[in-house]
Amino acid sequence: MTIEIAPGALLPIALIFGLLIGSFLNVVIHRVPLEQSVVFPASHCPGCDAPIKAWDNIPILSYLWLRGRCRGCEAAISLRYPAIELLTGLLFTAIAWRFGPTWWTSAYCLFAAGLVAAAMIDHDHQIIPDSISLGGLAVALLIIPAIHAHYGEAWLDALVRASGGALVGSGVLWLVAFLHARVSVLMGRQFEHWPGEGEELPKPTEADYWLWFPGLGLGDVKLLGMIGAVVGPAGVLDTILASSVVGLILGGTQALARGALGRPFGFAPAIAVGTVAVLFLPPLWLLRVL
Ligand SMILES: [Zn+2]
Structure with missing residues (x-):
């Protein structure tokens, strides 16, 4: 219908x-x-x-x-x-x-609006509000399976796929952020805001060791959860790859324009552009291209 x-x-x-x-x-x-x-x-x-x-x-x-x-x-x-x-x-x-x-147009427009807001707020403040990422995740887990069910798929299958997408999206990004933090420590890399002035690096017994990273933030992890719920497990892998390519281009251009490499910038604009690209392209296009 x-x-x-x-x-x-x-x-x-x-x-x-x-x-x-x-x-x-x-x-x-x-x-x-x-x-x-x-x-x-x-x-x-x-x-x-x-x-x-x-x-x-x-x-x-x-x-x-x-x-x-x-x-x-x-x-x-x-x-x-x-x-x-x-x-x-x-x-x-x-x-x-x-x-x-179709109902997909309504859902994706809502989703795109959330991405525009997340991208611009991250660009301005280097934060992604939970109301957008986690709020968007909750909305996506409700409406995406409902639309699939409306068009004839078993609702439970669609819910499992949306939840799986959220887990894959958040999980992969968390793993990248976590490994980046650990490798940075091993290599003795210094960051301006990680840890804060006079603070020690967190130990494995502390939550911060698992949840607080330089560069990529938990905000990005939550945002990829919301995106995964919308585009599914395969789509979110495409999204992460596309976002990384866009992020390299955006970050490089920004660094050249400011004349300062390594200055912090929000990753959400790159994620938003990558996600929109994935919405318009056939599934797993990037995985097939690479
Ligand atoms: Zn005025």
């Missing part, structure tokens, strides 16, 4: 919906890491604190007709806001084009 929709209406609806969700994601990206409500208060200008009126809050268009400035104080509005709106709009359109009028 598919969702009833007039032919030709799907892509425009996905675009408009994506632009609106992108506008909401701007609020999420800004407020969730500060542990503020995403509902209250309504958006206001960071320059003059004036509340932003509904007609000045239309995705992309408002930015264009206000020429990127606040109506009250003329403070410049970051180009990032319309960019996130456009990105989300285009992602939703692409997903709708790829998966058609």
Whole structure:
């Protein structure tokens, strides 16, 4: 069964919906890491604190007709806001084009929105909020098997596969982070924030030995759990490979641009790009290519 929709209406609806969700994601990206409500208060200008009126809050268009400035104080509005709106709009359109009028389009759009938020928050703060990674995992374990069941697969099989994907995704990333930490210690590598100033490296009897790593964080491990629940065990292996390739490119470019190799950067943007690539490609494409 598919969702009833007039032919030709799907892509425009996905675009408009994506632009609106992108506008909401701007609020999420800004407020969730500060542990503020995403509902209250309504958006206001960071320059003059004036509340932003509904007609000045239309995705992309408002930015264009206000020429990127606040109506009250003329403070410049970051180009990032319309960019996130456009990105989300285009992602939703692409997903709708790829998966058609099915429940998969709704689920993957929701999933992509979570990835955009996680990527940008990780980029800004080098953290991935649990509300997105673990919240997304809980939602995925509910809706992904339900959609498989709706399209005729045994619900339990689909649930086992989603849970397996979460375990494989988290497990592989945890193993990489853990081994990286241990090898770094053996080789005497130094990190700015690991351990903290004047702190000792954790011992195997301490939880931190197993859960606290330089570079890759537990946030990435949890995020890969959520992704694994959505794309399944094989898909999440593809995702990790694709993300690593993207991460090398992004990290290298960033390091060259800043002129500083080895400075910390969030891995979630690379994971998000890798995951979207995997959504659009046949299963195990990377494993087959390599
Ligand atoms: Zn203002």
